[in-house]
Amino acid sequence: LITAVAECATVCECVHLPAQSGSDRLLGLMGRGYTRRQFLDAVARLREAVPGVVVSTDIIVGFPSETEADLASTLTFLEELRPATAFCFKYSAREGTAAAALEDDVPAPVKEARLAVVNAMVDRFTAQALQSQVGAVVEVLAETPTFGRTRTGFKARWQRPAAPGELVSLRVDAATRRTLLGDIHEPHDP
Numbered sequence: 001l002i003t004a005v006a007e008c009a010t011v012c013e014c015v016h017l018p019a020q021s022g023s024d025r026l027l028g029l030m031g032r033g034y035t036r037r038q039f040l041d042a043v044a045r046l047r048e049a050v051p052g053v054v055v056s057t058d059i060i061v062g063f064p065s066e067t068e069a070d071l072a073s074t075l076t077f078l079e080e081l082r083p084a085t086a087f088c089f090k091y092s093a094r095e096g097t098a099a100a101a102l103e104d105d106v107p108a109p110v111k112e113a114r115l116a117v118v119n120a121m122v123d124r125f126t127a128q129a130l131q132s133q134v135g136a137v138v139e140v141l142a143e144t145p146t147f148g149r150t151r152t153g154f155k156a157r158w159q160r161p162a163a164p165g166e167l168v169s170l171r172v173d174a175a176t177r178r179t180l181l182g183d184i185h186e187p188h189d190p
Contacts, residue, residue, distance in 0.1 A: 006049040013050055014084075014153035017043065018058035024072035026063050026127020036077055043081060054084045054129065054152040059118055062091040062111030064102035071114050077119055084129035084152075086122040090115050123177070127138060130154065132174035137185045141168045156180040 007013050017039070021027050024035050034042075061076060078086075090111040093100040120124055133154065144147040147160035148168070157179055162168045171185040 002046050002049045005029070005046065011070065011134070012153065013052055013182060014054040014056070015046060016056045016058075019081070020058055020060050021063065021070070021075035022059075023066070024073070026066060026070050029065070029102070029105040030063065035050075036073070040077070040080055047142065052152070054073055054154070055081065056082045056087075056153070057081065057084040059088045059122075060091050061114040062106040064091070064104055064106065065083065065146050066091075066106050066114075071117075074118065075121065078118070078125075083122065084154075086118075088115060088118045122163070126178070127175075130178075130180060133172045133180055134175055135172065137169050137171050138180070140168050142166045142168055150180065154171050154180050155156055156182065158183050160184045 001015070005013065018038055019110075020030055020032060022036050025119055027035060040070070043055055046055070058117060059078070061071065087170075090108075091099075091106065093104055106147070133150075138150045138152075138154075138156070140148040140150050140156045142162040142164050144164055146159065147155070147157050148162075150156055150170075155178060156170055156171055156172075158168075158181070162184060169185040170180070170182045172180045172182040175179045
């Protein structure tokens with residue numbers, strides 16, 4: 001995967017790697033097959049090979065038997081990973097999974113509170129990642145005449161229409177909570 005992202009020009013510089021937790025104990029219960037350190041080491045190799053790559057992840061809070069120490073491990077994991085975005089969820093049993101046989105023993109209000117903490121942290125990382133793009137000219141695939149996505153997976157909006165499917169250069173002037181804002185940059189534009 002790292003080689004493909006680094007060497008293949010048609011592969012975009014964004015990778016979604018679903019960690020699920022930063023607690024080795026919970027990763028074991030989830031049957032994830034890796035430790036926190038192995039995951040972070042793989043991401044470090046990816047970032048070394050592909051400067052500027054954007055990493056996103058998934059996090060579950062309230063997995064059966066999750067303790068405050070497990071949550072703290074997930075928070076320090078996220079601080080080290082610094083994902084540009086993350087899909088964060090409260091645990092709920094899914095039929096047919098090994099976890100469904102475990103007692104769902106984390107109370108709903110605790111799950112809600114933990115999710116709020118994780119989401120606040122991820123929102124901070126997302127804001128930083130988007131702000132880091134302000135002032136840059138980035139390649140965007142137009143999905144509609146005034147909306148698309150960058151090679152790094154960020155949503156982008158602009159005013160001057162482009163044809164859906166067209167690759168455009170966007171000069172990023174600002175960022176909202178989830179979207180880059182700018183205008184199409186022509187080669188002769190300042």
